[in-house]
Amino acid sequence: MSEDFIYFLWQFQYFRTTDLRTVEGETVRVIHPGFRNPDAGPDFTQARLFIGEVEWAGTIEAHIRASDWLLHRHQFDRAYDNVILHIVWDKDPIFLKRSDGSVIPTLCLSEWADVTLLHRYQALLAESGAIPCAGRVAAVEPFRRTAMFDMTLLQRLERKASGVMTLFHRxxxxxxxxxxxxxxxxxxxxxxxxxxxxxxxxxxxxxxxxxxxxxxxxxxxxxxxxxxxxxxxxxxxxxxxxxxxxxxxxxxxxxxxxxxxxxxxxxxxxxxxxxxxxxxxxxxxxxxxxxxxxxxxxxxxxxxxxxxxxxxxxxxxxxxxxxxxxxxxxxxxxxxxxxxxxxxxxxxxxxxxxxxxxxxxxxxxxxxxxxxxLAAENNRVTRIWQQLKIPIRTAFDSQASIELYRNYCQMKKCLSCQIGVSLVK
Structure with a gap:
């Protein structure tokens, strides 16, 4: 289990929403799950939901266990006073409060999610090969692979451009x-x-x-x-x-x-x-x-x-x-x-x-x-993709596949990858 799996469940709302309730027994109706926060602070921003009869807008924090809130010392960080919902997989017998004494509602997703999703995710993580989804990636719809290649190529360009700008200022x-x-x-x-x-x-x-x-x-x-x-x-x-x-x-x-x-x-x-x-x-x-x-x-x-x-x-x-x-x-x-x-x-x-x-x-x-x-590069990484029947025809493809391999596959960030997400779904 990792927090990535909890992010995945919440972002795509992959759990039963009928009669959804917090650990404290209040009903929850999600209007918008918010946006994943890549920076410091709570995990999702700009979320909107009803808890009971009251509409809330704010941030959402995710942990594997409810007590991780204390372990990460969020109780001492005022940035977490705006958290409107704490989502967890394991509920501890603990009630969290903001600095003003108000209770932070907790939603235990393990009670509402399909455990099959977890088994598929764990199966990916258990793979020992260079690419966790190697045995199934060729079966993923081509448009998903194309979309992921587009995204990783742009990420690679941005990262390299950042290095150039550092040179430029020096x-x-x-x-x-x-x-x-x-x-x-x-x-x-x-x-x-x-x-x-x-x-x-x-x-x-x-x-x-x-x-x-x-x-x-x-x-x-x-x-x-x-x-x-x-x-x-x-x-x-x-x-x-x-x-x-x-x-x-x-x-x-x-x-x-x-x-x-x-x-x-x-x-x-x-x-x-x-x-x-x-x-x-x-x-x-x-x-x-x-x-x-x-x-x-x-x-x-x-x-x-x-x-x-x-x-x-x-x-x-x-x-x-x-x-x-x-x-x-x-x-x-x-x-x-x-x-x-x-x-x-x-x-x-x-x-x-x-x-x-x-x-x-x-x-x-x-x-x-x-x-x-330009023609695709011929190196160890591109050859791995080609052996999996993934077409690597141009330098666009090879650069995208290198970024995908190094920053997603090797780090097993399957739930941040459209290919991995489609396989877990």
């Missing part, structure tokens, strides 16, 4: 700097996201802009500050970068901002994902437009964006994956999958955040449209 509300830091983190492709993001904070974009026309100096600034110019016997190109870095780091007071070399992860990475090559590709992207921010938010065609992002670094990196040792066949150009990843994890959140900041919904629509243009 960057003195400069969208160009925000875009630079966001793209840098995305170029880390999870494994090296943290050092890439830290590097972008150590070397401001305004410093790089002064050398936009000189890729060698850009590489010197970023490779040097990244702590990646550390070869014991550097080749000619690394020697040149190191000399440039020492001069520029002194000029811009960056010497003390250098990252330790151990910040970067190399283990189990394919050469095409080595941080040195990714950083060289990122440098090339920085030279591609006067305003990367403007280009990204004004381009609604995924094919155009993909071509823009699939940069090829300078000549040295077309023959090297890291400093020193050359390779005959280097996959120097940023690949299609990597470019799609950048759109999903940088461009789409950027568009959503900008949409909120400027109150321009067309930018969020553009973000959603880009996801619908």
């Amino acid at each position: 960057a003195d509300q400069d969208w160009e700097e925000t875009t630079y830091q966001l793209l840098a983190t995305a170029f880390g492709f999870q494994v090296n996201a943290e050092p890439f993001g830290q590097l972008s904070r150590q070397v401001p974009l305004k410093v790089l802009h002064k050398h936009r026309d000189n890729p060698l100096q850009l590489e010197a600034l970023l490779f040097g500050t990244a702590g990646l110019l550390t070869s014991e016997e550097p080749d000619e190109y690394e020697t040149i970068l190191l000399r440039e870095y020492r001069f520029l780091a002194t000029k811009y007071q960056l010497t003390d901002r250098k990252l330790p070399a151990y910040s970067w992860k190399w283990s189990k990475l394919r050469p095409a994902n080595f941080p040195t090559l990714r950083l060289a590709q990122f440098v090339k992207l920085l030279t591609s437009a006067n305003s990367i921010f403007s280009y990204l938010i004004e381009t609604g065609d995924s094919a155009v964006l993909l071509r823009y992002l699939q940069v090829t670094p300078t000549a040295y990196w077309q023959a090297h994956y890291r400093f020193g040792k050359s390779s005959e066949k280097v996959l120097a150009t940023l690949g299609q999958t990597a470019a799609e990843n950048l759109i999903i994890n940088a461009v789409v959140p950027l568009l959503t955040a900008y949409s909120h900041h400027r109150d321009l919904p067309e930018y969020r629509d553009r973000a959603v449209d880009l996801l619908e243009q």
Whole structure:
């Protein structure tokens, strides 16, 4: 039993309402159950109901046991003085009072609900698989899955946009700097996201802009500050970068901002994902437009964006994956999958955040449209859904399914999910 089940019963009124009575014996007639409160305070707000002959408007609090009210110390919180009904599953021999001494009526739902609902809910919670409803999800009406995917996709967009807005405020509300830091983190492709993001904070974009026309100096600034110019016997190109870095780091007071070399992860990475090559590709992207921010938010065609992002670094990196040792066949150009990843994890959140900041919904629509243009991601989570015969065709689907899996399925929040609710019903 969990309080989620009680919320579910009350929100959807899944109990007998004929001759409904409180523990104290008063009749109850629900006009409106109220709205689920996601914040601190009572569980439902704006509820309206008749208790006896009196109409009440206010909040409703739910617990498994009546005595949980005291356990949670609500008796000391004046925010709970507005509670008009206490709904519980187990009634304790306890009578609760507001601070003015008036009794808070209690409704014991176990006396009025169909126990079959509880058994179905418990069966979901008892499942040990990654997705509790795995055995039945394919049988749920497609429109319910679609509605849940729509909801989780929007939740994912909002959450990522919130992270972008945090960057925006830290960057003195400069969208160009925000875009630079966001793209840098995305170029880390999870494994090296943290050092890439830290590097972008150590070397401001305004410093790089002064050398936009000189890729060698850009590489010197970023490779040097990244702590990646550390070869014991550097080749000619690394020697040149190191000399440039020492001069520029002194000029811009960056010497003390250098990252330790151990910040970067190399283990189990394919050469095409080595941080040195990714950083060289990122440098090339920085030279591609006067305003990367403007280009990204004004381009609604995924094919155009993909071509823009699939940069090829300078000549040295077309023959090297890291400093020193050359390779005959280097996959120097940023690949299609990597470019799609950048759109999903940088461009789409950027568009959503900008949409909120400027109150321009067309930018969020553009973000959603880009996801619908891109093919679905292929990862562990999307493969789980596909094995259950759930169609994952576009990046819209894959992003929604990832959010559903991580924030609902793994946490077993089945009664906050339209799919789970339909199965319990």
